[in-house]
Amino acid sequence: MSRIATLVFAIAAYAIFFATFLYLVVFVGDLSFAQLTVDKGPAAPAAAAAAIDVILIALFAVQHTVMARQGFKRWWTQFVPWSAERSVYVLAASAALIVMMLFWRPIDTVVWSVTNPLLANLIWVLFWAGWGIVLLSTFLINHFELFGLQQAWFHFRGREGAKPQLRQPFLYKWVAHPLYAGFFLAFWAAPEMTAGHLLLAGGLSVFMLIAIRYEERDLTTLFGDDYRRYRSSVGMLTPRFRRRTAG
DSSP: OOHHHHHHHHHHHHHHHHHHHHHHHHHHHTOTTOSSBTTBSOOOOHHHHHHHHHHHHHHHHHHHHHHHSHHHHHHHTTTSOHHHHHHHHHHHHHHHHHHHHHHOOOOOOEEEEOOOHHHHHHHHHHHHHHHHHHHHHHHHTOHHHHTTHHHHHHHHHTOOOOOOOOOOOGGGGTBSOHHHHHHHHHHHOOSEEEHHHHHHHHHHHHHHHHHHHHHHHHHHHHHTHHHHHHHHHSBSSSOOOOOOOOO
């Protein structure tokens, strides 16, 4: 793949990702203008809908987990250049999300419904804050490298990327995985929680907890004791507050 072709592919993959990410916000929030959301779509019996939805969540989880592992990357880059590897991953993750949203089957049984306007609005604030934390976290750790654009740009310019460094910018000073924390907020902050939304939130939460363990193993392999010390000093998804010892 030529340098210009790699760059064009990376830009296209990023554009598809960003459009998919924006629609995921709409999908999870069940925003009124959308025809396909977690609570709006083709009807199916509850048992069949649950089975279909679990398969869709599993498809996304397997793609996301397997393709992120270093062993897979070493095998995969025998066929795909390193400069395009991350963009291929981003495109595959976007495709898995698109499939999940297209074929999702709502289960409209209401689990809880918040009728107090003030409390409902507070939950909506948490919902939007969650997505804001997700987006902010990507920029804190290098948004353009995370989604493959930097690798393609450096390849286009004939530059080598810098070696990975263990940094703790802003939110990472208190929480090891603020990006996942944002997703947890976004998935669970719902004034009205249906059984289908609960299945989505629960399934993706289980996936994220598993993904965190794999990610931490990879980071420990990469950074060794530096990462162990960092991880022991911060919370996984929420800040770790420690009591001050008496002097």
